Amino acid sequence: MPDAYHALEETVTRDVTRALEExxxxxxxxxxxxxxxxxxxxxxxxxxxxxxxxxxWFNRTFEELDPDVEIFWHHEDGDAxxxxxxxxxxxxxxxxxLTAERTALNFxxxxxxxxxxxxxxxxxxxxxxxxxxxxxxxxxxxRKAEKYAVFMGGGTNHRIGLYDGILIKENHIMAAxxxxxxxxxxxxxxxxxxxxxxxxxxxxxLREALDAGARLILLDNFDLARMREAVKIAGDRAELEASGxxxxxxxxxxxxxxxxxxxxxxxxxxxxxxxxxMRFIH
Numbered sequence: 605m606p607d608a609y610h611a612l613e614e615t616v617t618r619d620v621t622r623a624l625e626e627x628x629x630x631x632x633x634x635x636x637x638x639x640x641x642x643x644x645x646x647x648x649x650x651x652x653x654x655x656x657x658x659x660x661w662f663n664r665t666f667e668e669l670d671p672d673v674e675i676f677w678h679h680e681d682g683d684a685x686x687x688x689x690x691x692x693x694x695x696x697x698x699x700x701x702l703t704a705e706r707t708a709l710n711f712x713x714x715x716x717x718x719x720x721x722x723x724x725x726x727x728x729x730x731x732x733x734x735x736x737x738x739x740x741x742x743x744x745x746x747r748k749a750e751k752y753a754v755f756m757g758g759g760t761n762h763r764i765g766l767y768d769g770i771l772i773k774e775n776h777i778m779a780a781x782x783x784x785x786x787x788x789x790x791x792x793x794x795x796x797x798x799x800x801x802x803x804x805x806x807x808x809x810l811r812e813a814l815d816a817g818a819r820l821i822l823l824d825n826f827d828l829a830r831m832r833e834a835v836k837i838a839g840d841r842a843e844l845e846a847s848g849x850x851x852x853x854x855x856x857x858x859x860x861x862x863x864x865x866x867x868x869x870x871x872x873x874x875x876x877x878x879x880x881x882m883r884f885i886h
Contacts, residue, residue, distance in 0.1 A: 612660065615748045620664045622745065623707045632703040644698035644884055646705075648691045648712075651879040654720035656685045657753040661711035662692075670700035682719070682756040691880070698884075705882050713877035714746075715753040720878060722757025722871050725855055734859035734866050735760045737845070741869035750872040762867060769799030771822070777802075783809055787816040801845070810834050814841055822847055828861055835862035 648662075656679050666673045673696030679685055694701060725736045738754040738761055740747070751761045763769030770793075772786045780786035783802060790800050802813040803822040807830060813821050814837070823834055825848035838844055845865035846858050858866055 612752065615752075616660045616664050619711070619746065619749055620661060620668060620707070623710070624665065624668060624704075627707050628703060632699070635699045635702045638698045638702065640697075640699060642698040643695065644701055646694045646701050646882050646884050648694070648709075648880060648882050650685050650689060650691055651687055651881065653687045654685055654716055654878050655723045655757050656683050656691065656712075656716055657681050657719035657756045658712035658715035658749075661715065661749065662708045665708040665711065666694065666696065666700060666704045669704050670696040672696060673700060685716075693885070694882075701882075701884075709880055709882060710877075711749070713880050714743075714875070715749060715756075716878040716880070717875040718750050718753035718872055719757035721875055722754045722759040724852060725866075725868060725871070726758035728852060728855050729859040729866070732856075732859035733862070733864055734846075735864065736855075736871075737762045737865050737867040738871050739847075739867050739869045740765065741873040743872070754871055757871075759871065760865075763799055769801070770794060771799075771801045771803065773803045774805065774824075777809075783812040783818075784816040787813065787818055791817075803847075807833060807837070810837060814838060818842055821845065822867070823863070824848055828857055831858065831861040831863060 659677060659681050663675055666675065673694060675692055675694050677692040679691055685691060722736060729736065736759045738751055738759060742750045747764065751764065755761055763771070770790045772790060777783055777786050780789055787802060794800065799820065801820040801822055802818045803824050804810045804813055805824050810821060819842050821838065821842050822845045823831060826834060826846065831846060834844055843864045845867055846863045847867045850858060850866055850868045855866060
């Protein structure tokens with residue numbers, strides 16, 4: 605797993621704390637109807653097949669409200685799950701189970717949806733050399749969580765934010781005075797291990813980027829014919845990444861052009877939550 609996720613516990617704690625503050629506020633008025641010492645059991649079910657993700661967020665949400673809660677999982681993050689099956693059982697204070705339910709479900713439904721969609725794209729390009737990458741098009745405040753879900757779905761994480769890599773785009777190129785000038789400025793500003801990528805919109809710009817020494821180039825909205833031409837021109841001088849117009853119907857053909865990377869904003873921004881539910885057990 606990428607180094608960024610060695611601090612997963614810190615990310616989970618921050619996400620859950622913020623989410624509970626947002627939902628619970630000064631207290632759960634409805635849960636107060638239940639006796640404080642009442643113990644209950646519940647089961648988490650899925651109505652859809654997919655890829656599970658978000659176990660740690662789910663667990664932490666309940667643990668914040670009831671440190672003695674017991675959660676028994678049948679799966680772990682990255683596992684394929686089948687519709688109409690049980691994912692886990694819980695036992696703890698009834699008030700805590702009721703209060704934490706929606707926040708915990710929100711995390712698992714969202715992250716499982718991201719992992720599931722990523723897995724679809726990864727399977728679609730099997731047998732090619734293309735990797736499926738995420739982008740910065742994430743829900744504000746949940747970027748590391750969503751990128752973790754992409755990883756669990758078999759995808760590859762792109763830069764986490766503006767601070768850990770350079771992506772020179774159209775406006776940067778215009779402001780810098782051209783592709784070569786932008787690349788020179790970037791090389792002067794960062795060390796050799798920092799990711800440096802140039803976005804190009806034409807074959808001419810591709811040649812400029814290669815001549816400037818760019819080793820990672822993003823092909824922005826190239827059609828298939830131009831992608832194939834770009835792959836021939838670049839050879840082994842640079843890795844090429846395709847972006848724009850990528851969906852499950854087009855991704856295989858894009859991968860077969862020979863590009864090494866395909867970035868897809870829809871992995872994290874255009875998703876439908878996996879259909880999960882939690883029910884108390886009598």
